[in-house]
Each structure stands twice: as structure tokens, then as C-alpha cells.
Amino acid sequence: MSPLSRFKTAKKPTIKEVAERAQTSIATVSYVLNNKDRYLRPALRERVLLAAEELGYVKNAMASSLKGMPRGILAILVPQFGNNFFTRICVEVEAIAQRAGFIVTICNSNESPALERSILDRLLSQRIDGCILSPALSESDNAALLDRHNVPCIILERPLGAVTPEYDFIGHDNFQSGYLATRKLLEAGHRQIAFIGWNSPIPNIHDRKGGYLAAMRDFGQTVPDNWILLDDLTLEGGRKMAEYLPFTEITALVLAHHHEMAKGTLLSLQEKGLRWPQDLSLVLIGTPEWHDLLRPSLACIQRPEDEMGRIAATLLLNKLRDPRHRAPKCVLPVTFLEGGSIQTVLP
Secondary structure (H helix, E strand, C coil): CCHHHHCCCCCCCCHHHHHHHHCCCHHHHHHHHCCCCCCCCHHHHHHHHHHHHHHCCCCCCCHHHHCCCCCCEEEEEECCCCCHHHHHHHHHHHHHHHHCCCEEEEEECCCCHHHHHHHHHHHHHCCCCEEEECCHHHCCHHHHHHHHCCCCEEEECCCCHHHHHHCEEEEECHHHHHHHHHHHHHHCCCCCEEEEEECCCCHHHHHHHHHHHHHHHHCCCCCCHHHEEEECCCHHHHHHHHHHCCCCCCCEEEECCCCHHHHHHHHHHHHCCCCCCCCCEEEEECCCCCCCCCCCCCEEEECCHHHHHHHHHHHHHHHHHCCCCCCCCEEECCEEECCCCCCCCCC
């Protein structure tokens, strides 16, 4: 028995059903959908296109040979493939899927909802069996597109606001990331702690700042506005924020994003001759490959990328076996990795 025979796929609309809905012939539908150079009344052409949209019909050159059988192709679409948080998840998803007999198409939207839509259109035309999607900028329209086409979908890391309950969701605790990073510095005696983060439209990204503020409140600390700095998720954004850090007021810093932003900030600190932890204690949210190559190494918040990939892939495979399968929203905890970047401050 083929490994794929264990999985069920939702019934896809056919060209015959489009023709029936549009009250015309299969040949006419084919002419319209294939943009053939043939005169058709504009009203008829519009009726065919509307019927195809309502049914969620996508052209498929392989349909005649596959006849509804699963193709054995899954997709994972992430917004920042260069970010090793997403790369590690993709690696784990691919390993799980391959053991189940699937291949995985890995795509990068580069935080562009328009590019994400274009990629999904191509994936749908290839009749993927299922998709793991981390929506660009947490926008929900493209996730709804997968739903309209009856493609099982798992939402990864980026919640979709009010529509999230309609989707299976796997993520990690961003609030805990900010809280735990700040608490470790507070427990070492620091009270003047700044926060550098991404100025993002993505709601759960700001949960890290919320965790930072909550930890400061729990230790009875007020936070001046100039201790919180937000900018672009780029090397230059990190450098810029380092220029605005109030070094005469603070003794510690939470770097809320490990990607290029954190690298820019750390480079700027080194260029200024500042040392950690002697001049500034640091905690980094994330674990880039270079975090333990620095000297001293950085204290980090480790996020559960491997576990997220395993859970997302396993849940998607379960949904392929049974399209009605649902799981509770899954938000995984983070852990603290000791490093040499925190100096204990005597009371």
C-alpha cells in the first residue's frame, strides 16, 4: 500500500461543475479559463469566471491523470526564510513529511502579502495536498483563499486576530520571551533595563514588549519612554537604535529580535568600545548560529523551533487523513539559555 493511500483529500471542484453553475458547456468554460482567442459574449465570459471563483476552481493540467488521488506534495510558506527561526521549522516539517511519503515545497513571501498571494495561486494550480502558512504581516486574506479551495492548512506563528479560531494554530509564547528575558536581568540586580524591538504591524510581536513591561512592573519599576526603542528589522535598524540608547541611564538591554536587527546593534556596541557584561548586560531573544561564538557568549531565550515544526507537520498529516480533525490552539513555552552576558549587580 502506498503511504499516500492512508490520506484523504477534500473533493476539488471540476470543470463540469463550473459549466453547470454557469449554465454553459464544458468547452465554453475551457475557452474562458484558458484565455483562448475566441469570441464569447462578455456576459457569458463573466458568468463563467464568477462560477469558477464561487466554486474555488483552479486549473490543473494533471487532473485527468490523478483523478482525485493525493499528489504527495505539501507546501510551507514563511515570511522570512533567511530568519533561522523559520528555517529550522521548515527543516523539521520536511523531515516529518518525507517519512510520511510526501515532498515539501518551501516558499518565502518576504513579508509581502501580494507575493504570498501569487505563490499560493501557483501552489493551488499544482494541487498541493496541504499547506503550513505563516502569513505575511499576519494578514488573513490568503489563509482564507486556502480554505475556499478546500486545502487543509495550519497557521504557523502569526495569529490572524478574530479569525484565528477558524484555523489550527501553532506558535510560541512571545509574551513569555519578553518577560523571561527581562526577569533574568532583574533577578541579577538590574533595574535600568532598555528594550530594543521591531516596529511591526504583527500583533504577537508586540507581546514581547508587553512581557518586558510586565516584568518591570512586577519588580516595581517604571519605564521611561526613551528606554523602549523600535525600528525596522534590518541591520541598519539595529545600528540606528543603538545610537539612541540612553547609556548614561541604563545598565542592561533586552534585544527582542535576534535577526539582522540584533546584529546591527551588537556591531554598533562593539564599535563604541562597549563590552558585555562589564558595560552593559544583555539578553537576546532567539538563538542565531553565532550567539555562542561571541566572547562572552550571549544569554538567550531559546524558542521551540524543532517542536513547532514537528507539531505543525504532524497536525497537517492528521488533517489529510481526516479533514474534520481539529486541535486546540497550541502556544509553546520558551526556555532560558545561560551565557556570559549578564553581570550580577550588588544591592
